[in-house]
Amino acid sequence: MSEPVRKAWERSLTSGRAAMSRRRMLQGTSLAAGGALLAACGIPPAEGGDDGQDKEKPRDLSDKEKVLNFANWPLYVDVDDDDENKRPTLDAFQRESGIKVKYIEDINDNNEFYGKIKPQLAAGQDTGRDLICLSDWMAGRLIKHGWARRLNPANLPNAVANLENRFRNAAHDPGRQFSYPWAGTAAVIAYNKKATKGKVVKSVTQLLEDDSLKGKVSMLTEMHDTMGLTLLDMGKDSADFSDDDYSAAIAKIQKAVDSRQIRRFTGNDYMDELNSGDIAACVAWAGDVVQLQFDNPDVQFYLPDNGYLFGTDDLLVPAKAKHQKNAETLINYYYQPKVAAELAAWVNYICPVVGAKEELAKIDKELAQDPLIVPDAKMIAKGHNFRQLSEKEETRYEDQFAKLIGA
Structure with a gap:
């Protein structure tokens, strides 16, 4: 570097970027x-x-x-x-x-x-x-x-x-x-391999159900990223899904909230905790992962087999x-x-x-x-967009998501 x-x-650390x-x-x-x-x-x-x-x-x-x-x-x-x-x-x-x-x-x-x-x-x-x-x-x-x-x-x-x-x-x-x-922008899976004891975290399902990660998982407060990645994990198309698909994804995350598998929902203020290992694995933005890797090689990312959420x-x-x-x-x-x-x-x-x-x-x-930063062919092929929503859909989905994350 x-x-x-x-x-x-x-x-950026001293100016508060990690807490933005x-x-x-x-x-x-x-x-x-x-x-x-x-x-x-x-x-x-x-x-x-x-x-x-x-x-x-x-x-x-x-x-x-x-x-x-x-x-x-x-x-x-x-x-x-x-x-x-x-x-x-x-x-x-x-x-x-x-x-x-x-x-x-x-x-x-x-x-x-x-x-x-x-x-x-x-x-x-x-x-x-x-x-x-x-x-x-x-x-x-x-x-x-x-x-x-x-x-x-x-x-x-x-x-x-x-x-x-x-x-x-x-x-x-x-x-x-x-x-x-x-x-x-790219929403991917990130993990601290020291905190996971060398285990590679590869999917949203693993985030939500792996007992070894309990209480050390975070997801993003940005609805499109968290829900899009979860829909992909469930085999759904984030660019073409139904109300029922969305509700099923909400229920999947809700179960992890109720069991306290999820530590919290965050903006990019997850960075300090992922760096320290207090968060073992999470949904993260690719740019944040790049920054953390400068000083901490234990921070890794994985592109889920079903794809990641891509946007601009x-x-x-x-x-x-x-x-x-x-x-x-x-x-x-x-x-x-x-x-x-x-x-x-x-x-x-x-x-x-x-x-x-x-x-x-x-x-x-x-x-x-x-x-x-400069995606290769493999990463490009795995990128998926979140479908365009009507304003009514946007309001309805954001309301469901707000209840989920306790906003």
Whole structure:
């Protein structure tokens, strides 16, 4: 592991990351040729600048106002080793583009943030944010309601060219017309082999039923990850399941709650306990596992035989945003392989950018070979999405889940 990456990890521990609740147009070609490329990628060029959603689209002030309000999750961008107030890739973007970014880490939970901006969106008002980062299912909700702006691919040449193929057609945003991934996420099984006495933990069933793990198991408070992984464990398709399937998965976990097999449900605050062995095994996010493995080789992960739950955290422009072009300029900047690699080296989540692996190898060869950051064919094949839910289904399933975890 490189020294800069190690310092970043050490700093993240002291700054409270482990306790957080988580989360080209080709140069030299003509505009017409660029449009042909966009169409070939399944991402249609913008027509007349109409986003297709916002009938009273506000005037974009980007050309006159070189500012951008960007809301993201805590510690989800690289930070300078010696000065936590500096963000190297973001600072470089501001110098190169001349756009001043107001970067706000005010997304701690998808539903909480949705509740914060929903009244403004529903009233047709500007949220005060030009760019936001939400988990794919929540991004899909905004898109479905017409609360996201259609992106102009002419302003996104790097993103159009360098988005990895498997991210191009998302169920919540077919053709990627409204969003682009900031990072990919993976919910997997993690365990501390010292705490399990060398036993490999391979499945949700083992988490919930192995007596040797009793009282030392945790699962995530994110419904989609915990329930999706459990559905897969039961032989169900997380992308196509029924109400009965979901209820059966709830019952399976409830039995483990009642028997006290499960220690607790967590955000990514499971990290300290997994590191110490107080949690022997758990449902975990891949990026967290990578970080823990830097200093503790006893922390291991397993991709269940029935698959793991895969998703993305997506960038999108809210309806009525005043600086869409500036937001698109930032998205395009982060889809340069070198910049994407710098980001991935710090946040340790799945990188969606073609060419970033080679750039990441220049920073840290081990990170570039880590399937939890740059998935190999085996890991890609085992990834499954959680199906898109209607808002009524989302409410009903979240209510069942909240009762399960005691929220």
